[in-house]
Amino acid sequence: MLSPAPNTTTPTEGSEDDVRIWRNPLTAWGGAGAEPEVPTIPYKDPTEIWAETRKSGVPLLPVGRLRYYYKWPGHGEKLWSKLRYWPTRRRILHVRGEYNPKTLRREKTIVDKRPIWWALGLLALALAPFAFPASQLNTLLAAGAFFGIYAAINLCWMLVLGTASIFSLATYAVVGTAAFITTWLSISLGLPWWGLPIIGSAIGLVFGVVIAIPATRLDGFYYSLLTLGLNELCRVYFVQSKIFGSATGGLYGADTYVPKSWSPFDQSMLGYYAALMLMCGALLLYRMVDGRRLGRILRMAPEKREAFAEATGVDFRRARIQVFVVSSIALGFIGGFYAAHYRGVGFSIFSFDTVLLGLAMLVIGGIGRAEGAVVGTAVVVFLDKVLISWGPLRLFAIGIIMLLVVLYLRNGLFGIKQQFRAWRDKKKSERRSARAEKGGEMLPEEATETSNKDLVYWRRYxxxxxxxxxxxxxxxxxxxxxxxxxxxxxxxxxxxxxxxxxxxxxxxxxxxxxxxxxxxxxxxxxxxxxxxxxxxxxxxxxxxxxxxxxxxxxxxxxxxxx
Amino acid sequence: MNWPYVISNAIVLACIYGTLAIGISITWSSLGLLNLAYGFIFALSGYGAWLTSQYVVAVTPDALRGAMILAGGVATGALGGVLVCALAFIPVHDKPNFTIRGMIATLAISLMGTQLLLWWFGPRSKSLPEIFGASKRSLFGLVLTADKIGNVIVSIAMLLIVLTWMRSSRRGLEIRAMMMNPHAASIVGIGVRRTSFYVMAITGGLAGLSAVLLSQTYYIQPFNGLTPMIKGVSIALCGGLGSVPGAVIAALLLGFNEAMTSVALGGQYVLMTQFLLIILIILVRPRGIAGLLDKAREA
Known part of the structure; x- marks a missing residue:
């Protein structure tokens, strides 16, 4: 047979890689030249490659496209008993029941956990006054009331900006006008505090109709300019008119719901919880508009896609007027509440900075989500009202946060999850296509198109x-x-x-x-x-x-x- | 009514507003960015001019002092424009939802910038020396102060220079190509980012110029840029975003309105009549006046 290569030594225990001994499996049958062991030329052991391939450098982390859900135990008898809001058939939690194909057990999956987070968050807000440090109690309670009112305003604004995607900047004009007029009525006619939000709603209704009419005709920046102009117009009018206290920086002296006989601490607590209730009302309104028919219609007909919506039979003009009127009534109500809460209103509500800070709240939280409006408001109010000792730096910090959010996040803080998932998927597919070698494995696109998955593995092998x-x-x-x-x-x-x-x-x-x-x-x-x-x-x-x-x-x- | 007085005032105001509005209009039409940090650039260049008048002017000959201050303001404005471009345009211009995000980014810059100015220079207002001198001239029975004449001449000259440059130079050709169709411009090799720096420097310079010109009558304060910016944006929108002739017509209209109102009703009603007029114009022509003249860029 073959003689060993001239440069190799005789086979020993230690140098198996250089010269190998081939064991002839056919020796048992005998035959010419059938020697049991023959030295062979050096070659690579196939098991090495297998081991190398198995020893992949890619860590197999338990992450992927499939999302992880905790599986709650369920019972077959409880299949249809679900918690529902009473007169409707809406469920409080979206729970999906299914049978596990491996264990054949009944399982429950909470598909949408947001109601749980909302309940915990609102509970935390309700209990927060008891956890505030005593040294800052007054500041924090005042900031909390401010947060409640501004969160309510922002939720109504979000209906226009997020759901209807109309860039209206007249929100604070509505609130301010309602607050000024109700304060004036309360001072001059002696209107009681509970009348202020009602009158405010009526003013909001008028205002809403006024700003809704151009919204059917204008779009984009033209409309936002118009509303900004309206805001300036209101500011200039109220600042200059004598009856609205042009000399004092605002109009104060309205009737308030806070009893004067209470101690200051009780008054602050009442204000805090009243503002919180106002926010809950605004949340309910947001849910009622955004989560139901009107919201669906509006989200179907965003700007520049009106033609398509119209072609499918959606009357978006009517829906826009409706949402303007509804949110303006709510804003007027909040304006009346504002007057009753602060016993009046200052001109600063019309200032450009107020609009800017409100926009910062919405942008930081994420446009188009109720939780974005609330959390964004909390962030900005905390910086603006609690960290007063920072001076002008706190507004600078708000600006920095706003800039960073706009530059790096697609849709505010609450869009991070989605954006991160999209980014991770992109990176994953990039790495996968970098791993796939030409002429060998199928590319990811090819592999998903192939119905016979054995072929994929065979190609790799x-x-x-x-x-x-x-x-x-x-x-x-x-x-x-x-x-x-x-x-x-x-x-x-x-x-x-x-x-x-x-x-x-x-x-x-x-x-x-x-x-x-x-x-x-x-x-x-x-x-x-x-x-x-x-x-x-x-x-x-x-x-x-x-x-x-x-x-x-x-x-x-x-x-x-x- | 003293018509020559009204008309002269109208022209002066129209010149300043036109300078502002054309800057905003050019930015919008070439970059698709509604620059709401314009007020900040305005205030910044006012302070730049003030710093020039404090530190540089002492060593320059008398004849050049006015020009020096003007140049200081324009240079600071151009710098501010480049800053805004680097912070608000370059990072987001190719990301989804650019128009809204860019606008909010400029708003954030304006918030931060004005707070920085407040922190650095303090809330006390500064005033510039009269750069056109204090001479008066009588024309058609009308006394014109030097700063009015200077305002009109300088702003018209600057606008003519900018528009001629845009019409005849290579860079201007690039900017005009971007204004016509940004995608096609980038396909034929006009760099969006590079051109955006030119555009923002020029428009920032225009803002600086109008800041120096306006500070002949008003003081320099950190928040002073807001009203001119709102006026500039409204004139730009009123004339049709992206159209220079539309902006000029709107500036003339609103300048005339302002002069008329302050004579007929009183200075405090100026903003009111102005916004009422703008609302009226926009309601009649939803795409601005320039809908008649040329195609305005869609929002």
Missing amino acids: DKIQRDYLKSLVSSELIEEHKSNPLGQHSEALERLLLYFRRQPLPDKYAIQVVQPFKAYRIVALSGHRGVPPRVVEDKLYPSQDEAYHGVFMRRVQDLLES
Whole structure:
């Protein structure tokens, strides 16, 4: 058989990599030259490749496209008993029940956990006064009341800005006008405090109709400019008119719901909880408009897609007027409450900075979500009202937060989750396509399109195998095949030949006898019955063994090229 | 009514507002950015001019002092424009929801910038020396002060220079291409980012110019830029965003209105009549006056 390569030493225990011993499995049957152990040329162990492939550098973390949900135990009998808001059939929690296909047990999944977070958050707000530090109690209670009122205003604003996607800046004009007029009425006519929000709502209704009419005609910045102009107009009017106290910086002296006989602490507590109740009312309104028919219609017809909405039969103009009127009535109500809470109103409610801070609240939280309006308001109010010792720096901090949010977040703090998921998916697919090598594995797009997933794995296996077989090809191996094309070979050559022989029939090389024992030619089979093989080359081989070797060389060539 | 007086006042105001509005209009039409940090640039360049008048003017010859202050204001304005561009335009211009996000970013810059100015220079207002001198001139029975004449001449000259430059230079051609169609401009190799720096520097310079011109009558304060900015934005919108002739017409209309109101009704009603007029114009022509003249960029 084959002699060991001249530069290798005799086989020993320690140098198995250099010269290998091939154990002949056919020894048991005997035969000519069937020696039990034959030294063979060095070759790479196929198990190494397998181990290397398995030892992937990519950490297999338990993250992915599938989202994790805690599975609550369920009971088959309780299948249909769900908690519902009383007169409606709406569920409080969206719980999905299903059978686990592996354990065959009943399971419950809470699909939407937001109601739980809302309940916890509102509970925290309700209990917060008892956790405030005593040194800052007054500041924090005042800031809490301010937060409640501004959160309510922002929720109504969000209905216009987020749900209807109309960039209206007249919100504080409505609130301020209602507050000023109700304060004036309360002072001059002695209106009681509970009348202020009602009168305010009526003023809001008028204002809403006034600002809704141009909204059907104008769009984009033209409308926001118009509303900003309206805001300036209100400011200039109220600042300059004598009856609204142009000299005192505001109009004060309205009737209030806070009893004068109470201690200051009780008064602050009452103010805090009243503002919180106002916010809850605004949340309810938001839910009623945004989560129901009107909100659906408005979200279907955002700016620049009105034509499509109209073509599908949506009367978006009517919906816009409705949402303007509803939110303006609510804003007027809040204006009346504002007057009753602070016993009046200052001109600063019309200032550009107020509009700017309100916009900052919405943008930081995320436009189009109730939780965005509330949390954004909390952030800005905390910076603006609690950290007063910072001076002008606190407004600077609000500006920085606003800028960072706008530059880096697509939709405020509450859009982070979605944005992070999108980013992670992008990175994942980038890495996946970077891992996939050409000519081997299928690309991700290709793999998802292939119905037979075995093919995906087979392609990967074939790639690994070919890479391995390429490493086996050497001049000694070719020499071995040349000296003995048929019969027993070393392990490396045997592996190579097995791979070649197992290839599919189309385009497989074969030997055609041109003249027996004299001339042979290499052809390629067509693989189809009735279609003759094609001639690959003109060369004629004088013997069969040489032709075999010719075929082998062509296959090796093809392998190295693949 | 003293018509020559009204008309002269109207022209002066129209010149200053036009300078502001054309800056906003150019920014919008070429970059698609509604620059609400314009008020901040305005205030910043006022302070730049004031610093120039405090520290640089002492070493310059008398004849050049006015020009020096003017140049200081314009240069600071251009710098402010570049700053706004780097902070608010470059990072978000290719991200989704750019128009709203860009606008809010400029608002945030204006909030931060005015607070910084307040912190640095304090709330006390500053005043500039009279850069056009204190001479008076009589024309058609009308006494014109030097600062009025100076305002009109300087702003018209500056506008003419800018518009000629935009019409005849290579960079101006790039800006005009961006105004026509930003996508096509970027396809033929006009860099959006590079051009945006030119645009913002020029419009910032225009804001600086009008800041120096207006501070001949008003004082320099951190929050002083707000009213001119709102007026500038409203004139730009009124004329049709992105249209220079529309902005000029709107500036003339509103300047005339302001002069008329302050004579007929009193100065405190100026803002009211102005906004009523703007609301009226916008209600009649939802895309601004320029709907008649040329195609305004859609919001």
